[in-house]
Amino acid sequence: MTTQNLLVELFVEELPPKALKKLGESFAGVLADQLMVQGLTSADTVVTPYASPRRLAAHISHVWLKAEDKAVQQKLMPVAVGLDAAGHPTAALLKKLGALGADVTDPATLAASLKRAPDGKAEALFYDSLVTGATLDIGLQKALDEAIAKLPIPKVMSYQLETDCELPGWSSVNFVRPAHSLVALHGTTVVPVKALGLSAGHTTQGHRFEAAVSPVVIANADAYADTLARDGAVIASFDARRAEIARQLAAAAEQVGGGCRPIEDDALLDEVTALVERPNVLVCTFEAQFLDVPQECLILTMKANQKYFPLLDAAGKLTNQFLVVSNISPADASAVTGGNERVVRPRLADAKFFFDQDRKKTLESRVTGLDKVVYHNKLGTQGERMARVRAIARVIGQQLGGETLAQAADTAARLAKTDLLTDMVGEFPELQGIMGGYYARHDGLSEDIAFAIEDHYKPRFAGDELPRNAVGVAVALADKMETLVGMFGIGNLPSGDKDPFALRRHALGVIRMLTEKDLPLDLGALVAGAVPAFGDRIADASPALTDFIYDRLAGSLREQGYSAQEVDAVLALRPQRLGQVGRLLAAVRAFAALPESPALAAANKRIGNILKKAGDVDAHVNPKLLQEPAEQQLFAAMQRFVPEANAQFESGDYTTSLQTLAVLHSAVDAFFDDVMVNAEEMDLRLNRQGLLKSLHDAMNRVADLSRLA
Structure with a gap:
């Protein structure tokens, strides 16, 4: 018995565009998995998902008509x-x-x-x-039911279907959108399955307006994509349609000339791919006068409201042309371009109006208005929050750059949230901070202050850029620390996948600024320094918050490729200067590659256990009490190499410091072979414990080497 390829398609009303890609991948994936579980697919099976605005489909190769008996x-x-x-x-x-x-x-x-x-x-x-092995009709029915049940549907809708039995009536169906037809072909044979009140056949519908025939007949499973493209004017594959849109966007931009390029936005490209079945990119224009408005406003309104692709010139500046992805391809596209130009004009006019109105009031005049905006019922208004951010920013600024930076950070923090009261940010919340920077320049404030206001939310997401200047860093750190300390102080912590105040993102933002800017700030002092700004509004949750930040740091480092052992070894010592963590990790990795490393790590673990049982041990050695040759040799080796390693550590050469200590391995091995640490004589025992304590302190300045054992 030979296998044949299988094609299953659900033809429905327009699916939610932001969910389409996941719906298509889930439908094909679950369908194939369920067939595999029932033994109906082979080891050579290849699954190809299809998803367009009006269909979910899957092509599954090498499918058996009947599974083998087991x-x-x-x-x-x-x-x-x-x-x-x-x-x-x-x-x-x-x-x-x-x-x-x-x-x-x-x-x-x-x-x-x-x-x-x-x-x-x-x-x-x-x-x-x-x-007895499952037959395809029974197996596919189970797989189809499971694939539909497991679709990640954002919101289910109910609709009625007329029953196909002798008695008249209607049945209720729950699905993401009303379904109109079902195709199930095994090679050229229709598989008799049912779903959502529909019986499988071999016909579907093409493009609403441009299909060559209706219905579109699918002759066999392998002809699906080609038949839809030829007779239905539909590119069924999500990925192929996305690539075609990207190609047309690039070609249209090149046709415009001047080094123009469409704005890069993967989320927008995915959404537009989910809105069209046969993409046709057209070039449109708006009045150049609107370019007086900050380009971020124009770009946002075109992308968010109209799903257009703005065109940027070679310098990255917005032009007065944009690209539209149409779902139709008329011989004369002037009506389509003209309609889109008419639609975008009021949007741009609104943006210009908001911008002009906002500039009639200074940011300074809006400060008192923050007292009327509630931030959190336990933490007060935005005005109170702004006062706390100012206090924290002054402390950070003083540490980073003295009184000059502290005053600049205070000014920027005072004005950073005022753009929340502007019409533009009210219409487009995504522009908060950005508009504050524009309005600060209009008010005659310095570029340092304007950049700081614009950047104080950064980094807003993974991979986002950091604040551009020291004032921005101080305010951004203060803003994030205020949120973290405040939320931890009232017990509003993340749990599971719920993090409504984005505390994980704020913690990673703090980590990135401290590490990538290599700031001379101790983490413990940074957390503790933010607590007084809250007065008696919160409990001091500094230990829990510090643990939370180190946990975020550990996760981030593991994602960067460091092993769990390396990360644990370094973070076990809770390094306060996070900018040094990268160098500490590099030193640990280099040490772990040495042939002496395993023995020293094991010895270090053994020493730690001995000292833990001994209690409070003083790192003091009396050379006169060193009786055994092995302990004398270890002490002599430490006298020679530990000062050298300490000097290297103090200079920041952590790698060389650990490598210098690695030469002690033979002396350490000999000590444990020949010396009884817990001697009967108390003075000998305490002296040997002191020797081990001195060695332990020296070896663990860079990292807790026992974590490498």
């Missing part, structure tokens, strides 16, 4: 329960076998199918049977 052995019960003293089946065994479909009337057949085998301390009975 020999199955099932454990029944202990022999003592299943057989009586004469070895005959008991009533319990016969009942169990009958439930499994065994023929209990023929003793010979029954005896041949039963096996006795050890099961722990006793013997058990096992039943051998042959399970």
